[in-house]
Amino acid sequence: MGLLNDILEKLLSNFLSLKEDDWVEWISQLNNWRDDCDKFNGCHFILKQMPRYPQHPNCQCRLEKIENPIPNITAxxxxxxxxxxxxxxxxxxxxxxxxxxxxxxxxxxxxxxxxxxxxxxxxxxxxxxxxxxxxxxxxxxxxxxxxxxxxxxxxxxxxxxxxxxxxxxxxxxxxxxxxxxx
Ligand SMILES: [Zn+2]
Known part of the structure; x- marks a missing residue:
């Protein structure tokens, strides 16, 4: 349980360092739970308009900060x-x-x-x-x-x-x- 808490704590502190206008790629930790996490895998969101994070207790999805998307280039x-x-x-x-x-x-x-x-x-x-x-x-x-x-x-x-x-x-x-x- 200690290791898991360490992982979650790291994910959360990364999340808390982001600002609301930052863009992120949602990287799911694939699992068999019936959650929505898999649907977001690889998707790009602005932090202020994205799925609730973390999605659920023990959600190990990761948010990777990305450059703002550019029409027809990265979006x-x-x-x-x-x-x-x-x-x-x-x-x-x-x-x-x-x-x-x-x-x-x-x-x-x-x-x-x-x-x-x-x-x-x-x-x-x-x-x-x-x-x-x-x-x-x-x-x-x-x-x-x-x-x-x-x-x-x-x-x-x-x-x-x-x-x-x-x-x-x-x-x-x-x-x-x-x-x-x-
Ligand atoms: Zn998740």
Whole structure:
């Protein structure tokens, strides 16, 4: 037990030396416990918006301080165009999203434009730590990023988007529209 306490104490003192705007890579100590630690392995977070650390008693995950991420160099946003073509603009879902985007002047033909808009804005914001940690899902940590979607009328709307955090600075779009932000 003494050795374990030493390890935990070292991990904790390392953690306490970090500042809230520091970026870290979460390095999990793989185990068979039914915890969320494995989902965070290799993922990059700003300290002020990351999973609770330590996750649980005897959590031996390690946080390694890293350089602030740089868009398209050490961080990437992955946004599948089908989130627009087969979801937002699909007739399959009667949830108002298609009407909303169409009211802003967009059609399915604008999917590539929207994909690019989402990627560039979210990547900038993720790299600034301008996101909200939303908790662990079934497989990944989830974050919310607010972006500005310009309607063709000239007005802009602040839209909440949902992203999964993947290892090595990658985020992946899960929800292109989860409501408006103030
Ligand atoms: Zn852990």
């Amino acid at each position: 990437n946003a992955n946004c599948d165009i089908r989130k627009f073509t087969d979801y937002i603009f699909s007739d399959k879902y009667d949830d108002g999203k298609k009407d909303l985007f169409e009211n802003w002047g967009y059609t399915i033909a604008d999917s590539a434009y929207l994909q690019q808009l989402f990627v560039s804005q979210t990547l900038q914001k993720y790299c600034k730590g301008d996101y909200i940690y939303k908790g662990a899902g079934k497989f990944y940590a989830h974050i919310e990023i607010v972006i500005e979607v310009p309607a063709k009328s000239g007005k802009s709307y602040r839209v909440k988007t949902g992203w999964a955090v993947l290892p090595k600075g990658e985020i992946k779009l899960t929800t292109p529209f989860s409501g408006f932000s103030n």
